[in-house]
Amino acid sequence: MQPPGRVRSLSVELEDGQVCGAYSSGEVLRGRVRLELRGTLRLRALEVYARGRALARWLENHSVGLNIVYYDYMASQTFLNRRCQLIPDNGEVTILQAGRHEFPFTFQLPETLATSFEGKHGSVRYWVKAKLHRPWSTVKKVKKEFTVIEPIDINTPALLAPQAGAKEKLARAWYCNRGxxxxxxxxxxxxxxxxxxxxxxxxxxxxxxRAVVPKAAIIQTQTFIARGTKKQKKSVVTSIVGDSIAAGKREVWHGRALKIPPVGPSILQCRIIQVEYSLKVCVDIPGTSKLLLELPLVIGTIPLHPFGSRTSSVSSQYSVNLDWLSAIPEQPEAPPEYSAVVSSPEAEQSLAPPCRSELGSILEGPFFAYIQEFRFRPPPLYSEIDPNPPSDNIRPRCMTC
Known part of the structure; x- marks a missing residue:
């Protein structure tokens, strides 16, 4: 019997995700466990786990009489918990020879995940852990973390809607109204x-x-929720400072540019950790508090589609074919009056009854009386609406019959 070998290395390797090496909900997580042995190894089982959870935790101290009591606030939410047995534990010992061994695995990620996050009072983490079980020995473990980015498409009606607001403040100092x-x-x-x-x-x-100074900034708000209590941490992502506005003057920003730096996307689907953004426009007023106006923002991962450029290119392709539409008036002109087109002698001649010698036997009957009845009636009045619209039930008459 050969002496038991030793494990030289145990590692977990993952294939890159579809989005910048990261994964998203619904994807397939693929990887392999690599095991390198110096000699023969007797093992009982080899398992691999895929885990993911959000954890919020912080400490608070409260004075109770003369004592200080510490409260530990903690909450967790599990997003991923999968297990795969590469070498199942069936009560028998598996023997592996010296060398390198690879064990591939796959995990189907659930449809609801939260973006990976690291904050002061909590985090959202995902990892794959491999466990090597050997008889009469400790379990050897190795862990490999991976990143999840949940897609947020900003091309939705809710995120494409303009945001606006207005606010005013009365400046006071030492009980004096300064405007x-x-x-x-x-x-x-x-x-x-x-x-x-x-x-x-x-x-x-x-x-x-007095002169005031306007400013604008993007604020990130991290909210941690545990045991019915919220803990928030706010930080300035980026900001700009405008020119000083003199007393009695007005300042207008015609599209003042504020660039968004590389930041993590908004987290809105987690129950215990939320990451939100807002645009704050403030005015520093000397001698009193600031005037603050806040507009909500959502930082997404899928950028805006160029609908405008695509529409303009399509319209330019058809501009030549649609030029003839400009010659059509908005409302068609009414036809001229009957008397303006036909002179009186021509009208009398056209309205005169035909001679009997020309019609022959056709005039013998009720048809000639029908012509005589409508002899002196004027033409019908012009109307854009057909007074006798065609009916689908009327069968067309053959003119040769």
Whole structure:
């Protein structure tokens, strides 16, 4: 019997995901467990797990009388929990020879996942762990983490809707009224992706006696929820500072550019961790608090489709074929009056009854009386609406019969 071998290395390798090496919900996670042995190895089982969860945790101290009590707030949410037995534990010992061995595996990711995240009071993590069970020995473990990016398409009606707001504030100092400051701001849409530029349209009216300074910033708000309590952490992603506005003056921003730096997307589907963004337009007023106007933002992963350029290119292709439409008037002209086209002698001649010698035997009967009845009647009045619309039930009459 050969002496038991030792494990030289145990590792987990994963194939790259479809989106920048990351995975998303509904994809197939593929990989392999690599085992390198120095000699013969007796093992009982080889298992691999795919796990993913969100964890929120923080400590708070509260004074109770003369004592300080610490509260531990913790909550978790599981998104992924899969298991695959590469070498099943059936009560028998499996012997592997020295060398390298590979064991492929696949996992189907669920339809609902949250984007990977690392925060001050919580995280969202995903990993694959392999466990090597040997008889009369400790379990050898190895873990490999992977990233999940849940797609957020900003090409939806809710995220393409413009966002606007207005706010005003009365500046007071030492119980004296120094005037009013108002701000009105608007952005083209609610959803953006990192790297895009947000054009800000704003009007700031300074009706005070002192100069004010307008600013704009993108704020990230991390919300952690545990045991019915919320813990928030806010940070400034990027900001711009406008020019000082003198007393009694107005400042107008005609699409002031604010570029979004590389940041993580919004997390809105997790029950215990949420990451939200907002655009804040504020005005620094000396001697009093700031005037703040907040507009919601959603940072997505799927950028805006160029519908505008595609529409213009299509219209340019058909512009030559549709030029003839410009010659058509909006409303067709009415035909001229009967008397303006036909003179009186021609009218009398056309309305005169035909001679009996010309018609012969056709005039013998009720047909001639029908002509005489409508002899002196004027032509019908012009109308764009057909007074006798054709009916589908009327069968066309053969003119040769």
């Amino acid at each position: 009013q400051v108002s701000v009105t701001a608007k952005i083209d849409r609610k959803g953006y992706t990192p790297g895009e530029v947000i054009p800000i349209f704003a009007e700031i009216d300074n009706c005070t006696t």
